[in-house]
Every structure is written in C-alpha cells, then in structure tokens.
Amino acid sequence: MLTSLWLLIAIPFVSGGLLLLLGRRADRWGHWLGVLAPAVSFVLGLIAFVQLGGRSDKAVEQNLWSFIAVGDLKIDFGLLFDPLSGVFVLLITGVGSLIHLYAVGYMAHDERRRTFFGYFNIFVAAMLLLVLGNNYVMLYLGWEGVGLASYLLISFWFNRPSAATAGKKAFIMNRVGDAGFALAIFLLFKELGTVKYTGDGGVFESVGQLSQGTVLMVGILLLLGACGKSGQFPLQAWLPDAMEGPTPVSALIHAATMVTAGVYLIARSNPIFSANPTLQVIVVSVGAITLLIGCIIGAAKDDIKRVLAWSTVSQIGYMFLGVGLGGGAYALAIIHLLAHGFFKANMFLGAGSVMHGMQDQVDIRRFGGLSKHMKITWLTFMMGWLAIIGIPPLSGYFTKEPIIAAAFERGDWTSWLFGGAALLGAGLTAFYMTRLFVLTFHGPKRWTEGQHPHESPAIMWIPLVLLAIGSVVAGFLMKTSVVTWLNPVFEGVETAHHESVIPHSLINILGIAFTVIGAGLAWMLFQRGTALMPEPAGPVVTAARNNLYTDAFNEVVFEKPGRWLTRALVYVDNKGVDGLVNGLAALVGGGSGRLRRLQTGFVRSYALSMLAGGVLVLGALLAVRLG
C-alpha cells in the first residue's frame, strides 16, 4: 500500500467527481458511493499505517510527476507518508467515514443530497492531499481545496441569505490567512530555492541558513495562514458563522479536520518554529488568547452549534498552545487534536441528532429534559462532554492535562501566564460545556409548542456510538506507542527542558479541581433551567454575547478602511486610469482620422510620399554615418 499512496487521494476525488458530473443519474445510489469512498480510503490508510510501523525509517516519499518546472522552480507532485500524516489520514478518513454515514440519514430529505456528497468527497480528497503532500505547494493546493469545499458546504443551503453570507465570510477571512501562507511559500522559495520539506536540501534541512529575522517573518506568515484556517485569534470570527452549513459539515470540516489544518501546518513546520524562540512565544500567545476568548464567548451563547463552534475555537487554542510550546508538546498537541476530533465530532453529531428530533431547533433555552427521550444521543453526548472537560479516565483528561503541565514548564514568569491561562481555560470549558449539557438534556422542559422529540434512526446513532467509544478511549493513545511514533517527525526539535514552576502532581490536582468547580457551578446554576429569552446582564456577559466585540473591531479596523480604500481606488480607476486609457484611445483615433487623409487615393501623392520617405531614409543613413 505504501507504494500507491495516491490511491488514498484519488478514490474520494474520483468519487466526488463522478457524483458531481453524473448529475441526476446518480441520485439514487450516489450517497452510498459517497460513503464508500472515504471508507475504502480509511482501510487503505490503515494498511499503510500498519506497514509504516514495520519500517525502520518511518517515512515514505513518492514523487508522482513533475507538477511545475519553470526555471529554478521545480515542484514535484510528491507525497509523504510519515507518522504525522498517517495519524491525520486515519483521523480524516476514519471520522470522515462515520460522518458520511451519519449524513446519509441526516440529509435524507434534502433533494441535493448527491451534490452534498460530491462536495464532501472532494473535501476529503483535498484534506488528504493537504496532509500527504511532501512540499509546501502540495500543502497549499490541498489548503485551497479544502477552503473551496468549506465554502461550498457552508453555503450549501445557499437560498438562505445567512448561509450564503457565512460562506462568503469564511472564504474572505480565509483569504487573509491564505495570502500570508502564500507569501511564506514565496519567501521560502526566494531564500532557499525550494519548497520541499526534506531531502535534497529541503526547507527543514536548510532552515539553519536563514537569518533569525527571515525565520521570524516566514513563521509569522505561516502562522497567519494557520490562524485563518483554524479560526484562531485574530481571524476567528468566521468559524462560528460557518455553523450555517449542514451539521455533518460542521462536525467534519469545522470541528474534526479542516480547522485543525493550521495545527498540522505548524506541527509540520516545526523546524521553522523551533528555530526562533520569539516565534514560539507568539504562537503560544495566540493559542492562550484564543482558548480564553473561545471559552468566554462559548459560555454566553445560546445556539447549541455556536457553543460547540466556540468550543472548537477554544480547543484549537489549546493545540496552538501545545505546538507553540515546542519540544515534546508537539506530540501532545497532535494527540489532543485526535481526541478532539472524536469527541467534538461526536457532540456535533449529537447536536445534529437533537436538532433532528426537535424540528431543527437550535436554542438551548428551548431544550431541557431530553435525556428521557433520546437515550442514545444523551449517553453518547455525555461521553463527549466528560471527555472535553477532562474527567479521568476519558480522553480529554489524558490529552489536555499534559498540555497544561507543559505550559508550566517554560521556566520563567511566562510559565505562570500561559499555565494559568490553560488552567483557567480548563475551568471555563467545564463551565460552558456543563451548561450546554444540562440545559439540553436535563432540567425542566422548555420546548416550544408541538415538539415530539424522538431518537434518530440507526444510521445516525451508530456513528454516534462509535464516536463516543472513540471519545472514551482516544486518551489511551497517550499510553501507546503513537507518541513515540510521532517523535521521528519532531526529532531534532530542541527540547529545552525546564523544571516545572509547580510540581506536576499539583498541576494534576489543580486541573481536576478547576474542572469540578466549573462543572459544579454550571450544574447548580442551570439544573433548574434558564430564562426563555436573554436577559439584561453585566458588561462581561454582554460583551461575550457580542463575541467580545471582535466582529465590531474587525468592522471598524479592517472593513471601513477597506471600503474607503476600495472607493478611492474605484475613483482613481474611473477618473485616472480610465481617463488615461480613454484619452489615449481618443488620441489614437484622432491621429488615425488625420493620418487617413494622407491616403488620398492619388498615385501622384503616393509617389510623392514614397519619394519623401526615400529622401528621409537616405538622409538618415548618411546622417548615421556622419554622426
């Protein structure tokens, strides 16, 4: 299998292409093809992963064909399968297959289900290309591919203005990040003459030649790209709006896989990020800020999917924190990413199941007491809830706690800052997730008229159960060889190991304590339900309800000047450029009209003009000689 890695990408790509090209002819069976493709890729990926385990070099590279060859720029369409991409392949195809299966039920009544699966398959193919490429251009290709699929799927119900707007918002904010990423690639090529990861003097081998300033620049640009794709501060605003897409989309793209591409980018580029301490501080800061923003806003939202979305923002903040810390924390961040993929996908699908039973109601104020009516959803959601807030022995505990501990190991005052933020985040996470869980499944019923909640069909709850199991056991990956496996990818990463500022056991206890306090507080506050409408609240809650005014900030700082700039440019274009062009055109036209009169039609004047030309040519030749 390791010799034909391209199959992993080709299968969903061809399937997606078929679904889109065949049109209505594929309506009856298209969704099953759509489910089959990622499932086959998953099986192949699993085989490849096992085979990789049996090899000593832990990395397989394949150059399929020369993709671009212009002058010094030579880019192969090359694939790289190593533990890092292997883990991602399994996550994408594994969780992806389950979500595809779920979508068969969820989208059953949508007449464009085949198109949906076409986009979904294309997404999987692009995401696989993103993680399997062996150079930055391949990564960028996949990066743009998932961006496109994300746009198409967010605005899948494009006749809803909010969905169309959300799609555009996601696309445009991603462009900001993508521009940064593209500049980073240009810069790498300019400085190093290559965009390949490793081998033949690849980027990672020659990053040491770069000056610190260049490394910082490349790193910041890459980080900008990562922030755009992963919804990190300051480009986080699109992610919650992206929940306008169908719930399986939110689960697969905007929770489990695509939004973690930024984490993948930084983890993959670890030699660059490890080469400059300032860069690491920036990444850690972005992670810390984002995880707190996500928690705070998540605690104030009432839309079940938006709470989960802000939770995603926050959890990816943890991952950024991890990859920013460097050293052993890279692997921790990746494991947390995997675990998050399971429990967040689980909860999103759970939310979808709740909406399915509640006539697409999304307001958690209007739920309550659903545990009796949707037992499977309730139980599986509970697994996700316990996992994300970090209750031992579920996965979140094993994956989040080491990151918090690592944050305390920086060895100077920043340990307190980042460690504290991570701990506080853990408490807040417990608070808002408990709020979500309690308001949805427990307490008094606050349904609107005519609701008859019911359990979803088997095709929807089977994936839920499987994902719930994943949420429970993913933490044990920490105890397996996967961590040591990932090490070849991160080897050579400098592990400046400092003593933790507070003992490890104390962190452990503190973490659980924060979690229990947060969860308990929420349980006490919300077990009796909540008001049906938002009530006036203090400045903090109001700010949180308004996304901490980040949208307003964007509007004032970026959008308004942008509009002014656009207007100014339009003005310049209309008056200046068009004026110039039109003026030139008038000049040419007028000149033509005048010159035309020289073409009189009389042979005598023709002959005269030839004579004049002859005299000029003669004179000029003689003048050239004399001059």
Add this chain to the structure above:
Amino acid sequence: MPELKLPDIDYAALLPMLILFGAACVGVLIEGFVPRSVRNMVQLVLSLAAMVAALVFVIRRAGEVTAENAATIGGAIMIDNMGLFMEGALLVLGLVSLLLFGERTLERGGAFVPHAAVTVGSERDREQAVDSGATEVYPLALFSLGGMLMFVTANDLLTMFVALEVFSLPLYLMCALARRKRLLSQESALKYFLLGAYASAFFLFGVAMIYGFAKGVDFRAIHEAVRGSETSPTLLLIGLALVAIGLLFKIAAAPFHVWTPDVYQGAPTPVTAFMAACTKAAAFGALLRVLYVGFDGAKWHFTPVLGAVAVLTMLVGAVLAVTQTDLKRLLAYSSVANAGYLMVGLLGGNKDGLSSTLFYLVAYGFTVIAAFALVSLVRDADGEATHLSRWAGLGRRSPLFAGIFTFLLLAFAGIPLTSGFMAKFGVFGAAIAGDQTWLVIFGVLTSIVLAFPYLRVVVMMWLSEPGETTPSVSIPGVLTSAVLGIGTVATLLLGVLPGPLLELADQASSFIR
C-alpha cells in the same frame, strides 16, 4: 578572343523554379488550345501538380545542401538552407492560396473576369457576366511564384532585380482581374504597377550605386567591399538605402506602404491572399539575404534607420487600422503593421532573429490566407460584402464562420494558443536578445492599439444584432473549405505545438556567402 567558359548549371537545384516556369508555359499553351469548358480544371490541376512537384524537389534537396553545391549558374543563384526553407514556405503558402483561385461555387465563373479589357458596364460586359472567368491567372500565378523562388535565392543584385520584375509583373495583371467592382480592381492594378515600377527604379539605381562602390553586384563581393574597402562608404550607403527602398516597398513598410490598402482592397480576394502571404514572404526572404549576407558589415549604419522605419511601419499600420471601415483595408493595414513586427525580428540580428522571422512569415501566411478566404465567403448580390457594418451580427447567422474569423483575428492580435502569439513572442525575444529593446517597446504598444480594430470586428460579429442588410455567408466549396481548414488548423497547431516548425526554421537560419 579568350576561351569562352559557360557557367555550370545545377539543374537539380534549380528544378523547383524550372518546374514552375515550365508549367506556366504549358499553361499558356493550354490557354490557346484547350476548350474553355475544361480549361479551369486542367489549369488548376496542372498548377497544383507543378507546385507539389516543386515542393517534392525542394524537400529532397533539403539534406543535400553543402557549402560547395549551394551556388549555381556562376553564383547567380544560391540554394542554401535559408533559400530552401523560403522556397518550401513559398510553395506551401502558394499552394494553399492557389486553391482559392480555383473556387467556382461561390460565384458563377469564379472570382476572375473573363475578359478584363471589356469596358465596364458596356453591353458586352453584361454578356460576359455569366462566362467562365479568366484562367490566365494560373500561369500568371506560376510565373509569379517562380519569380519569388528566384527572388529569395538570388545571389546577386541583378538576378534579384530580374526576379523582382518576374514576380511583380504577373501580380500587377492579376490585380486587375476582379469580376466584381472592376473599376476599383483596375485602378488598384494601375496604382500598383506605377508605384511598383517607381520602386523598381529605386532598386535599380541602388544597384548601380553599389556597383560603383563594390565593383561587383554579388553578395560576396559586396560583403568584402563593405568590410575591407578603402573607399568612402557614401556610395555604399546611398546604394543600400535605394535597394532597401525597393524591397521595403514590396514588404509594405511605411512610408512605402501607400499602395497596400488600395491594392488589397481592389484586387480579387484570392489574389490579395496570395500577395499578403507570398509576396511578403518573398520580399522578406530577399531583404534578409541582402542585409545578412551582403551588408552585415554595415549593420551599425542601417539598424537605427531601418529600426525607425519599422517603428513607423508599426505605428502607421496600427493607428490607421483603427479607423478603417472596410475589412480588406483593415487587413491591409494589419499586414503593414505585421511587416513592422517582422522587421523587428529581422533587426534583432543573429540566428534568433533569422529563425523567428522565418517562423513569423509562415505562421502569418497561413492565418492571412484563411482570413481572406473567409472574407470571400461573406457575400451579397454585389459580391463580397466587405464593409464592416455589414458584418454586424454575423455570429448569430453563422456561428461557425464567425467563430473561425474570431480565432483568426485573435491570432493576428497575438493571443496565446495561436500561432500569432508564438510568432510575435519569437521576434520580440530575438530583438531583445539583439539589444533592440526599443523596437520591442513600440511593438508591444502598437500591438495593444492593433488589438482594438480586431476586437471591434469580433464585438460587431457577436454582440450586434444582425440587421436587414447583414449578408449571408455562402457555403464554401471544397477548395475554400480546404483553405479555411488548413489555415485555421495551422494557426492553432503552430500556436500549440510550434516545436517542429521552430526547429526547422532554426536549422534553416544559416546563409552561405
């Protein structure tokens, strides 16, 4: 009396020319003795067969050129790689345009008038309206083409002058033979003849001057005189200027282009196509030989002056094309501008300049023949409807032909994926390599200007509503269809896969002195 020594004649090398001249003579006999009803068919087949045979001998000769066997008839003719390439190119382009001569389905009796001498509008003229057209055009075309072959391989200025007259005189005649709008046609022929004679006089005078300077008219003698002569070069420069004027007239460079629009418009469209493709190619072949072989030592003198001529040519062609309202005149000005672009490549110097010019000539030839073939299709009761306004909305009426014409115009404009792009790219590249960037700047600027008239036609065809007067597009006969197909496919192929021809032109780009 000294021993008389006759020059050796390498008949194998001259065979292509001899075949053409011989076939033309046979054509004259056919005029005299073959019944009128089958004459067109016989003449067409004979002409095509002669051209194919000539082409075969050109190709067979291709591998055998050496420095020893290239010159023949006492050094009057030089069949070197470059000459052979030009012969082949002329024959291919001539072959394609000759197909247009034979087209008889568009109009009863073809595009040519039966008896040109009959007074226009007289009783006899109305009687001959239904008669089969003059078939003298075939031998005339063969004579002309044979002259062109001789022109591009002439190795001294006198032979070149003879060849110039041999290929020009039949052209003057053919211009006067249009069936429709015959006064315009006759006027154009007379203008062409008078101005052509005028230009020939310049040429001949220049030859005399150069003889005075170099004591010889063959290019080797001129080359050596230019390099090593002690005499003051004033005579040389005067001679060069006058010879160049004679040639610049034929390639339609400004300000010696004045005949072009009138003649292109007045001449029968098949003849216009023949002139646009072949005359231009032949004249450039000769100009290349004169400048590269004879006068390369005077490069520093002539490059700035001819550069100025090139710039003027591009400007005049592009700017005047903007206000043209007749399609044939528009194509004439486009042909003037293209002469400018070709000069840019020529002045680029060295091997690149040479090979890119050769490529341009062939690529442009195919495109322009196809364009005129299409012009001949759009007709109304008075013959071809060449006024621009008549083409409005043609895209609705006949999308296929409008599409082909659009493609050809885009090729003229030099849009990628057409041969026009590759050709322009080549000559501009060669000029930059030869440190003539200023020419390229003007080239690019005028290309922008020139895109306007082309695109205006495209816009008219596609975006205007067809009016009451929009003529129909005739269904082309086999011959015109073949010309259209060959021209369009060649334009596409040379734009997408220019490799083989570029390689051929590259191999051909060497002269033997």
Add this chain to the structure above:
Amino acid sequence: MDEYLDSYAPVALLALVGVLIVGGGFLANRLLRPRQPNAAAGKRDTYECGLDPVPGGWAQMHIRYYLYAYLYVLFAVEAVFLFPWALVYLKAGLAVIVEMAIFIGVLALGLLYAWRKRALTWQ
C-alpha cells in the same frame, strides 16, 4: 569618393554654363524688349498662319495599335540578344543553341497565345 565625384565636375560645369546661357538670354530679352505687348487677334493661336487646328491637341489612338507595337517591340528587343549570341556564344556549341531555342520558344509561345486569342486579326 571625392575622386569619383571629381570626374563629374565637367558635367556640373557644363550644366552651370547651360543655365547661365539660357538664363542670360531670358534676362537680356526682358531688358531689351519693348514694353507694349501686341494683343492683335489670332496672336494666341498655335500657328499665326495656315488652317486653324481642329478639334484639339489630344487625339485617341486605337488601343489595337499598342498591341501590334508591343508584339513588334518584343521581337525587336529579342534581336538585340541574338547578335552577341551569334558572334560570341555560338562557339560553345549545342548547349547554347538549345538555350537560345528555349528563349525564342518562350517568346514564340507568347506570339502563339496572341494568335490564338485573335489578337493578330484586325477586328
């Protein structure tokens, strides 16, 4: 170059002299003539005696004369080539005879064409 042009000096001188003589004549005429021009009737006629010219100086020649003239000139010019051929080149033998035969043959072809096109009959 200069030497070359020097040889034209007598020509230039001659031209100058010519201009001077003619110009001097006109100048002398202007100085000497009476200043009362004779405006008698018939003064402006082409000839001051004999018949009045009718109708004008322009006359149309029949185009057919040109045809005969061209055909004549063709062979008259050809004869110019025949003299050196007969005197000098004929020594080279058969090849030269064939070449001249071809040359005359081509011209004869033209005559044949003219005959077949009935250009030789006066109609």
